[in-house]
Amino acid sequence: MSTTVNTPTPKAELAAQAVADNALADFIQETLALTRRLFIQLQRRPSTLVAGIIQPLMWLILFGALFQNAPAGLFEESQNYLQFLGAGVIVFTAFAGALNAGLPIMFDREFGFLNRLLVAPLSSRFSIVLASTIYIVSLSFLQTAVIMAAGTVMGAGLPGFAGLGAIALFLFFLILGVTGLSLGLAFALPGHVELIAAIFVTNLPLLFASTALAPLSFMPGWLQVVASLNPLSYAIEPIRYLYLHDSWSLSSIVMEAPFADISFGVALLVLFIFAMAALALIQPLLRRRFA
Numbered sequence: 048m049s050t051t052v053n054t055p056t057p058k059a060e061l062a063a064q065a066v067a068d069n070a071l072a073d074f075i076q077e078t079l080a081l082t083r084r085l086f087i088q089l090q091r092r093p094s095t096l097v098a099g100i101i102q103p104l105m106w107l108i109l110f111g112a113l114f115q116n117a118p119a120g121l122f123e124e125s126q127n128y129l130q131f132l133g134a135g136v137i138v139f140t141a142f143a144g145a146l147n148a149g150l151p152i153m154f155d156r157e158f159g160f161l162n163r164l165l166v167a168p169l170s171s172r173f174s175i176v177l178a179s180t181i182y183i184v185s186l187s188f189l190q191t192a193v194i195m196a197a198g199t200v201m202g203a204g205l206p207g208f209a210g211l212g213a214i215a216l217f218l219f220f221l222i223l224g225v226t227g228l229s230l231g232l233a234f235a236l237p238g239h240v241e242l243i244a245a246i247f248v249t250n251l252p253l254l255f256a257s258t259a260l261a262p263l264s265f266m267p268g269w270l271q272v273v274a275s276l277n278p279l280s281y282a283i284e285p286i287r288y289l290y291l292h293d294s295w296s297l298s299s300i301v302m303e304a305p306f307a308d309i310s311f312g313v314a315l316l317v318l319f320i321f322a323m324a325a326l327a328l329i330q331p332l333l334r335r336r337f338a
Contacts (some may be wrong), residue, residue, distance in 0.1 A: 073170035081164075081178030085151060089186070095147070099190045103140040104197055107132065110260065111201065122262060124291050133195075133203035134287035135259025138279055140194045141218045142253070144187035145225035146246050149233030152179055153242050156233070165337070172337040176230055183226045184219065191218060203290065210289040217318060221282045224322035231329035234336045258283050263303065275304035278321045281314040 089096060107129070114128035125131035152175075155161040164175055199205045206214065229246075236242050254260070256270065257279040263271050274280050284302040288295060288311065297312030309317075 070170050074174055077169055077171070077174040078177050078181070081174060082181050085178065085182040088151070089182075096186065096190065099140065099144050099147075099186070100193050102143070103136045103190075103194050106139065107136045107194065107198060107201065125287075127202070129198070129201055130203050130290065131262075131287070132260065133198040134283050134290060135254075135257070136198070137191055137194055137214070137286060138218070138221065138257075138282045139254055139259055140191050141187045141222050141282075142225055142279060143250060144190055145183055145222040146229055146250060148179060148183040148226040149229035149231075149242055150239065151182075152230060152233040153236070153239045157239060173333070176333060179230060180223070180226050184222050187222050188215070188218070206289045207293070210295070213289060213295075214286050217282045217285055217315065220315070220318035220322045221278060224278065224318070224325040227322070227325035227329050231325075231332055234329075234332055253277060253279055258287075258302070263305075268305070271305050275302070275306065275309075278318060281309070281317045281321075284309070285311050285314045 110132055111129035114122075114132075122128055122131040152161065155164075161175075165172060169175075195205070205211075232242055232245055236245065256273045257277045258274055259279065263274060266274060280302065288299060288301040292299070295311060297310065297315075299311045300308045301311050301314055302309040
């Protein structure tokens with residue numbers, strides 16, 4: 048008794064490949080169109096971009112002036128407080144921008160535009176989320192670049208090209224994770240009032256419970272533990288190290304936490320895990336919303 052094995056013909060394989068290629072092309076086209084829409088909105092109402100620059104710039108100017116007469120060496124290896132503060136303000140700029148990622152989605156929900164997208168013949172509704180992510184990452188990097196340039200002019204210095212690349216990688220993982228959580232809140236919460244309240248409740252506490260404004264040695268024991276568990280600290284300390292050291296490696300110790308010494312590579316791994324965990328956490332919610 049012989050058995051027949053059905054194997055796909057070359058024509059069937061080519062047809063399946065063509066369908067997959069067309070679906071990918073449609074997905075890319077949809078994502079680019081939705082991303083372009085968000086940048087057109089930004090062009091028409093640039094207040095989001097301006098506010099995201101002015102607020103951290105004021106932090107940099109006012110807090111830098113507040114402690115400018117502090118004794119040398121008080122803030123670890125930094126020559127002055129502005130140099131110490133620079134890394135914290137850079138991370139705060141990226142964090143604040145990513146935290147607002149859910150607002151465009153929330154307003155689209157309330158104005159009914161999101162429902163129109165959901166009933167449109169999109170190749171994948173996840174293009175909506177990807178477009179928002181690309182927009183927020185680009186906007187956050189633009190705001191961060193302005194703050195870094197301002198800090199350089201004010202005397203905070205600037206790392207080399209390799210250091211700038213490492214800073215971009217740390218910020219990318221942080222922005223990606225926070226953006227994912229913000230988009231998840233935009234689909235989970237009932238309206239923009241609740242989302243704005245969640246942003247306000249989260250923003251400053253996470254900033255003050257990090258090493259952005261003061262080193263761990265300044266903090267009481269319980270706050271040292273909190274700051275050592277805060278994802279912001281895992282971006283701030285490596286960036287601060289890059290500003291203070293010309294040579295660095297993945298094994299360089301960037302933070303002495305109460306429970307362990309954190310190296311450059313470990314900090315990067317923590318932020319990567321944070322980003323992946325945030326994206327995995329919102330997947331079930333997105334699937335229910337897009338079903």
